[in-house]
Amino acid sequence: MDKQRIGILGGTFDPPHIGHLIMAQEAAEQCNLDKVWFMPNASPPHKQENGVSPGNDRVEMAKRLIDKVDRFKLLLIEFEREGPSYTVDTMKELKGKHPDTEFFFIIGGDSVEALHTWxxxxxxxEIVTFIGVKRPGHEFESPYLDKIIAIEVPLIGISSTMLRERFRHEKNTKYYVTEEVREYIEVNRLYDKR
Structure with missing residues (x-):
């Protein structure tokens, strides 16, 4: 039996947006992945805790983002253990739970170039294959290029930081996030004070 091919898209998802959906879909198509699991970070070691929305809000937004897509699934493994969420620990745990699965970790170009700091x-x-999302016409620089499958994805200039600012200042966010995510943010006033 062939191994199942699963992509992992990790992130703070604060908030999750259409760029995440496009990245996941393109990785799935170009790398023949069976599923993509969206994995919100519980306690990202590289982010200040007070600068990140509460985990339950980020999980709920990620859930709403992918709710209608059969190929996408929510993975809460990093919320099931305490302490900082290091990718190496998460992937070891996943490999132990799913020994017949081949895992791919999907990252953006900025993460590719910072990979040596992970x-x-x-x-x-050695335990996971990285899928690096390139900006069109931009080549990666990393000592780990032989461990990365490079794919090109249409350039979507949306960031979670930009979206938090747009919500805070009540600027247009339509089509940047799904309606379900936008409604959750507005009802809960997630970014009013930050």
Whole structure:
């Protein structure tokens, strides 16, 4: 039996947006993935805790983002254990739980170039294949290029930081996020004070 091919798209998802959907769909299509699991970080070690929305809000937004897409699934493994969420620990745990699955970790170009700073990266690249999303016409620079499948995705200039600002200042966010995510943010006034 062929191994199932699963892509993992991790992030703070604060908020999740259409760029995440496009990235996941393109990785799935171009790399022949069976599913993409969206994995919100519980306690991202590289982000200040007070600068990130509460985990329950980020989980709910991610859930609403992918709710109608059969190929996408929510993965809450990092909320099931305490402490900082290091990708190497998460992937070891996933490999133990799903030994017949081939895992791919989907990252953007900025993460590719910072890969050498990830915790226990030499160990991590031996247990997971990275899918690096390139900006059209831009080449990666990384000592781990031989461990990365490079794919090109249409340039979507949306960031969660930009969206938080747009919500805070009540600027247009239509089509940047799904209606379900936008409604959740507005009803709960998530970015009014930050």
């Amino acid at each position: 915790d226990r990266i030499d160990e991590l690249v």
